Amino acid sequence: MSLEPVVVSVNGGLDLRACACADVLSKVVDVVDQGLAWAEQAFSRLPGLALVALRLPDNRILLMSVDRQLGFVEDGDGVIERAYLGWATGDRAHSSFGGPALSTRLRSRSA
Helix, strand or coil, rough: CCCCCEEEEEEECCCCCCCCHCCCCEEEEHHHHHHHHHHHHHHHHHHCCCCCECCCCCCCEEEEECCCCEEEEEEECCCCHHHHHHHHHHCCCCCCEEHHHHHHHHHHHCC
């Protein structure tokens, strides 16, 4: 695992050949539940994938890691790369992942 991730932006369907070397997939979504279902599919089809970044309409990014941790970051230059670095190194002080409480809050928000 490199600490400089390969981030691939996905428009439309999941092209396995184009995404095979990705550490992180980034996708614009309108509905959180659909984005999470897409992320689950991506993890099941791409065994080397570490993170999925779902870009939401409110200028935030919902991050889902391969171990199914969830986190939010404000969209901006380099935020996905920094979130990946925090997750990959286990640096919880600089990580964007909030653990179980965040996933509970996410479920209640999307209901």
